[in-house]
Amino acid sequence: MKISTLEYFIREVFNSLKRNNWMSVASIGTVAVSLFIFGMFLMLVMNMNKMVESLESQVQIKVYLEEDFSRDDARDLEVDLKKMQGVESVTFVPKEEAMEKFKERLGDQKTLLEALDETNPLPDSFEVTLVQPEMVKTAAENIERLEGVEMAKYGQDVMEHLFDITRLIRIFGFALMFVLALATLFIIANTIRLTVFARRKEIAIMKYVGATDWFIRWPFVLEGMVMGLLGSLIASVILRFSYAGITAKIYNTLAFLPLIPEYPFLNYVTLVVIIGGMIMGAIGSAVSIKRFLKV
Amino acid sequence: MIHMNDVMKVYDNGAVALNHVNVDIKKGEFVFLVGPSGAGKSTFIKMLFREVLPSSGILTVNGRDVIRMPNREVPYLRRSLGVIFQDYRLLPDKTVYENIAFAMQVIEAPRRMMQRNVNNVLDIVGLRDKYKCFPNQLSGGEQQRVAIARAIVNSPAIVIADEPTGNLDPDTSWGIMDIFKSINASGTTIVMATHDKTIVDAMQKRVIAIENGEIVRDEARGGYGYEN
Incomplete structure (x- = not known):
């Protein structure tokens, strides 16, 4: 492709966007909205996935020890636990380590713990993983009967419900993303169709003087890509602010939820939205110009 | 330059626009295409730059086989032609x-x-x-x-004009014809469909008359042949 041709294409795109300015603004806005919703669901689905994954890796029994249980006795208990049927691993978590982890989890809000004045209310504990996570209920009951054990906790029933819900959300989310992608495609195709229609005479003349189909198509495809790009840029900016805002809110109230950290996650989402927007813009306009090329 | 051998054009609705047409136009010729409206002049013209695809026969323009040519080569055929319409476009x-x-x-x-x-x-x-x-x-x-x-x-090697003077007054038409004459003098083949009796009669160039999709007359130095 020659430089002068490229220049011509770029000039054509901007002339066309200018000529149909309100239509272009409306399309870019609609693309932005649908890509925003698309992005929100993408992030929701990905966070759901992350939660499921972290829950799966957490199929374990937390064995909290009585406060006056000595470390020596704990060592004996560890041996007993390891001997139990179906137990895969046993890890001792001293109360100091538990505190560190808790602080880590609180992140910025670990100043809250200053109220505790260096005292540590957390007990020593064991983390017991099982060969078969389904056995968690019986195993926990057995463990709870052992001497020195305050309680044995596991989150199995919660988990089973969660698995059902996440599966539903995943299916629903993907279906919705698909529909939104189609809608975006349709919107861009329609806008480009209007510009193509307004310029059908010009297209016919181009065909008569021997322009190739791709030469005619490129400015329109580029226009679709520019609209997709502008729409997705707007959507990305709003998405980034929204995600930052929402995660901050959730950390404030539901700090235990394992959300995906903003970076680099948001960069990936932005990339997906922008590339997706441009591809849909290109396809949308390529589809709508097809009919006008038959001269 | 242009070679038609037994060219037929039947439209989808069954209308026969051109019926067994045989024509040879050589380089540098100046050809008028005359005949009543709806006789097939436009179809003839449009086939030359493949806006209309012949149904059967052989059609070569500038050495290119127009009928068997793949779509992607059509732009290159058109680059070797100059097309002029009644409504300027x-x-x-x-x-x-x-x-x-x-x-x-x-x-x-x-x-x-x-x-x-x-x-x-x-x-x-x-x-x-x-x-x-x-x-x-x-x-x-x-x-x-x-x-x-x-x-x-x-x-272009060939200039194809479909009623180029159809919207113009006689004086202006002659101005246009003078330009065509000088283009033709430099070796460009010209095929022009027209209803302008005065021009055809005065120019004394080759005249091909089409009626009901058939060539009824092909004279090297002819007149319009119809009453206006």
Whole structure:
């Protein structure tokens, strides 16, 4: 492709966007909205996935020890636990380590713990993983009967419900993303169709003087890509602010939820939205110009 | 240049537009295509640049097999032709210069060549001083001259004109014909469909008459042959 041709294409795109300015603004806005919703669901689905994954890796029994249980006795208990049927691993978590982890989890809000004045209310504990996570209920009951054990906790029933819900959300989310992608495609195709229609005479003349189909198509495809790009840029900016805002809110109230950290996650989402927007813009306009090329 | 052997055109609705047409047009010829409206002149013209695809027969234009040519080669066929219509078909938001340069732009001609060729054809059609005008600032004759300039700017081997003087008064029409004569004198083949009896009678060029899709007359130096 020659430089002068490229220049011509770029000039054509901007002339066309200018000529149909309100239509272009409306399309870019609609693309932005649908890509925003698309992005929100993408992030929701990905966070759901992350939660499921972290829950799966957490199929374990937390064995909290009585406060006056000595470390020596704990060592004996560890041996007993390891001997139990179906137990895969046993890890001792001293109360100091538990505190560190808790602080880590609180992140910025670990100043809250200053109220505790260096005292540590957390007990020593064991983390017991099982060969078969389904056995968690019986195993926990057995463990709870052992001497020195305050309680044995596991989150199995919660988990089973969660698995059902996440599966539903995943299916629903993907279906919705698909529909939104189609809608975006349709919107861009329609806008480009209007510009193509307004310029059908010009297209016919181009065909008569021997322009190739791709030469005619490129400015329109580029226009679709520019609209997709502008729409997705707007959507990305709003998405980034929204995600930052929402995660901050959730950390404030539901700090235990394992959300995906903003970076680099948001960069990936932005990339997906922008590339997706441009591809849909290109396809949308390529589809709508097809009919006008038959001269 | 143009060779038709037993060319048929039957439209989808069953109408026979051209029936067993045999024609040979040589390089440098000036050919008038005459006949009543709906006789098949337009179909004849449109087949030459493959806006209409013949149903059967052999059609070669500039040595290219128009019927068996794949779609992607059609633009290259058209680059070797200059097409002129009754309604000029200029782009209203482009100047005279831009309208003509447009034909070179779309075939990605080098920019330096573009300027030279456009100025050159502006001289041929006598519109050098109006290159900045927009089509709506020009008379019909001037607009048609811009269309001619656009058709010849890529130095086509054949110029195809469909009723180029159909919308113009006699004086203006003669101005257009003078341009065609000089283009023809430089070796370009010209095929022109027309209803203009005066012009055909006066020019004494080859005349092909089509009626009901068939060639009924083909004279090397003929007249219009119909009463207007």
